[in-house]
Amino acid sequence: MKCDMCKEGEATVHLMQIVDGKIQKVDLCEACAKAKRVTDPTAYSIADMVLGMGTEAAASPSRPKAERRCPSCEMTLSDFRRAARLGCPQCYEAFAEALGPMLKGMHKGLQHVGKTPLSRKKEVLLEERLRLLRQQLQAAVKAENFEAAVRLRDQIKALEGQKDSKTPPTREDPGP
Numbered sequence: 001m002k003c004d005m006c007k008e009g010e011a012t013v014h015l016m017q018i019v020d021g022k023i024q025k026v027d028l029c030e031a032c033a034k035a036k037r038v039t040d041p042t043a044y045s046i047a048d049m050v051l052g053m054g055t056e057a058a059a060s061p062s063r064p065k066a067e068r069r070c071p072s073c074e075m076t077l078s079d080f081r082r083a084a085r086l087g088c089p090q091c092y093e094a095f096a097e098a099l100g101p102m103l104k105g106m107h108k109g110l111q112h113v114g115k116t117p118l119s120r121k122k123e124v125l126l127e128e129r130l131r132l133l134r135q136q137l138q139a140a141v142k143a144e145n146f147e148a149a150v151r152l153r154d155q156i157k158a159l160e161g162q163k164d165s166k167t168p169p170t171r172e173d174p175g176p
Helices: 030-035 046-050 054-059 077-083 096-106 118-142 146-165
Strands: 013-019 022-028
Touching: 013 030, 022 030, 118 146
Parallel strands: none
Antiparallel strands: 013 022
């Protein structure tokens, strides 16, 4: 199979991308792949190359100076959008304004909290409720609202009683 760019060399790099529901394939020889910086994830997207825009991006490594850069890896927001990857951990802070809305749309929030097994879900909710009640109790005592403090203290004791009454499941030892 011949290279789609130079039409001479044997194609050894095969790229495929789906753009607007259509599959675009590009077969390149080793020399053209290096010239187009195919192995550089920040260089361009395949769609840019197929549409003829990758040539300029690969030819001129200079980027607009007005664009914000990561202080650690020098990646720009345009680089991230093309590569769909950040260059280093500091990119999260450097591009926080742009990443926030995007991550919020992809996930339930901006803070990773992990998953809770269904078997522990009630226990975790109970612990969270206790934490909130303790905060409210401290605020009520600080504000000298002792009636509210007594009510909150009683709620905390009741919930702690529920928590203590639950015994963790034990495994029976099958024996030798």
